[in-house]
Structures are given as structure tokens and as C-alpha cells.
Amino acid sequence: MRDLLVFGWGLALGVVAFSLVGGLTAAFVLLERKVSARIQLRVGPLHTGPHGMLQTVADLIKLVVKEDVRPSRADPVAFRLGPLLTAVPAILSLAVIPFGGPLLMRGLNVGVVYFLAVPGMTVIGLLLAGWASYDNYSFLGGLRSSAQFISYEIPRTLAVVAVVMLAGSLNTVDVAAAQQPWPYILLLPLGFVVYMITTLAEVNRVPFDIPEAESELVAGYHTEYSGFRWALFFLAEYGALFAAAAFATLLFLGAGSGPFLPDIFWFVLKTLIVVFLFMWIRWTLPRFRADQLMRLAWKVFLPLSLVNLVLAALVMQAIGPR
């Protein structure tokens, strides 16, 4: 009986996570439009609801009732599977983020590896979507995104390894607790920079949005998608953005530690600041070329992340074993 309760609780949490990511996506799309408008000296959405706050809700209703268009020569199975395999891992990765309060999930001893591993499945979805669309732009976008993901995964993982060395645990709750006096951004500033920049590449944002560069690939792997399936790609993009920002908060910004207010408040606040930082970068910097992107990953970030590992070892020697 207790088993069934645990099982049902898990299912309920899954539904909550899915709804949470859905709501976040709507909020983030609005935020992104407002932020980009301010940076480009515009006002952004203004007329639907107070200050245009209901604009994404209206957009979402439009997307859901839109006709589901599929190219006649597209592979039906892969075309449907693509958006699903892209969106689900982004939501699953939230399972190990210790937000605090009732959302302090502590099930997995290897949560840090889980967070690096599960979003990796997204690439399969992008490749399938790009291939199944039967369209050269989509196909190129899918291939580019997977090449980019595989390349940037290596320095990003090494940046996380340095944090794990200092924390001495792969459990996300322990990593948060280990930063009690000083957050790791102070001990490992280089690691933080490497993590943030490679994360931008992992979630396909400018200056690393080569897979969907509109000036050359129309919209990359989701060129042929419309309606709800297209919305799923958006869900995946902003879900991954939120998860990556939450992970940055957990690894480098001291997780939920802060004065007076409860953990969950500080955790969400720090995460939102990181999300804003990502948006700020997106609307200020131009995009890299595909070859520059690869050179940057292998010739700059891989060596930097190795240097960071050595620095982490030195810090470990200095503060003594944990």
C-alpha cells in the first residue's frame, strides 16, 4: 500500500513538473520579448492584458488550436517522436534540482551525473526532427546541433567535475550544503565562466544558436513544424534554459543560501537572475560561424576546463580534504 502511495506521489510530481515547465515557458517567452524590446529601445507586447502580460497565453491558445501540418514525404513516426524526445529530457532533468522547501528532492546519490546525462537525450530528438522533416534546412540544423552539443558537452562536464571534486559528492543536496561558507563562484571563477559559456552553447542560444540561425537555415530543425509540436520545441528550449540556470545556481552560486528568507526564495531568485543574464547576452551579441564555434570548443574551452581542474586540485590542497 505504501508503495502505491510513493508511486502515486511520483506520478503527481511528474505532472506538477510538466505544468511548471509549461507555465515557465509562457512566462519566459514574455520575459524574453520584454527584455529584447528594452534592449532594442522598443516596448514589446503591450495590448493583451495589463502591460501585455497575457500575450503568451493568447499565443499558446493560437498554437494549440492550429492545424498540425506535416510535410507529405516526412517520416510519420520520427516526425512525431522528434519534439517529444526533445521536450521530455528537459523536464526530466529538473528532478534532481534541490529547490528547497517541499521541492527538496533527494532521491539520487548521483544527481549531478544524472543532470549531465539526461539532457543529452535531447540530441536524439533534434536529429530525428531534422531528419524526419525531409527538408535540407531542418536536416542541416539537426546535424549542426548535435555536433555542437557533443563538442561543448566535454568542457562543460569537466567544469562540473571540478565542483564535484571540491564538494566530494555527486548528490545535489550535498553539493549545495558544501558551499555553506563560500559559494564556488569565489573558489572557481574560471569554472563558472566555462560552465556559463558552454551552457549557452548546450541550450542553443545566441551567440551559439547556429543550429537555427535564421539568416541561413530559416529556423533549423523546427522549420517544418507548426502548432502544438512547434510549441513542444519551445517548451524544450525554455525548460532547458531554466534547468541550466538552476544547475548553475546549485553548482556555483551557493544554491538556496541567503539571509532571512527561506531557501526556495533565494534559489528561485538566483536562478531567475541567471536566466536574465542569458537573455541579456542573447540580445547583445552577434552569432558565431559554425567553424568558429567548433574551434572555440576544442581549442579554447577544452584547455581552459583542464586548467580549471588543476586549479580545483590546488584549492583542494589549500583548504584540506573534506
Next chain:
Amino acid sequence: MTTATTVLFVVFGVLAALSALYAVLTRYLLRSIVALGAFLTALAGIFYLLAADFVAVVQIFVYVGGIVVLMLFALMLSSSGVRHPTASSDRRSLGSIVAYAVGGMLVWASLRSTLPGMPAALPDSVPYLGRAFLNEQLFPFELIGVILLAAVVAALALVRKERA
């Protein structure tokens, strides 16, 4: 094992068996690779239920996120023009004989051997794994690295020969 874990174990087991069969039997290479990915994910679920959480996560990291993506990538880059690549339908080749022989040997070995009783699961197996890799298993661990390096050099040599 509790009831819920038993149910999940059966679910993952059936999923693994079905997706593995589909991966072998379908003629479409792309679907075969995706089914292989599903099989490896189900296998990770089984590892997790057997209290090997690190192995489960690494299974997804390396096999689903690495090997399956690499296979898809290779398929898509190598079959330009052919939009739905298929495997040859000949199942009597030398490769299938080797596969049947290995499969038969594995079944025979698992029927003949008695499985030792499982020791109590460790609360956190990662430190033990790490120590094992860097102490008693150091030599095989390093050897695997050398083999992988040789594979990379071999791949480079093949590509360079084609270009020249």
C-alpha cells in the same frame, strides 16, 4: 523487492525485450537505432532498480547520449541522398552466425551457473567504484584508455587516406 519495484522491473524488462527485438528485426536502420536507444534506456531503469544508480546514469550518459547519437550522426552523414536507409535483408551472413553463437553461449552459461547471493546494496557506491578504478583495477582502466586512443588514431588515419 517491494511490489512497486517488482512491477517496474517487469515493465522495464518487457520494454527492453520488445525494443531489442524491434531493433534487430526492423529493416529501417534509423528506427533500429532509435529502438536500440529505447532498449538501453530500459536497461538503465533495470540497473537503477538493482541499486546500481551510478551504472544506470552512466548507461544513459555514455550509451544513449553518446553511442546512439554517434550512430545516428554516422548514419545521417554517410547516407546522403538515400532518405530512408535500410539494412540488407540477408540474415544468413557470417555476422548473424557469430551473433547466434555468442547469444547461445551466453544463454548456456547463464543456465549452467548459479548466481551468488546479492550482497546488501551500499548506500553510496560511487566512492567504492572510484577507489576500485584507481587501485586494484587501475591497469585494465588505463588499458581501455589506450585502446580508445588507438581507435581515434585509426579513425583519423582512415579519413586522411580517403582524402589523399
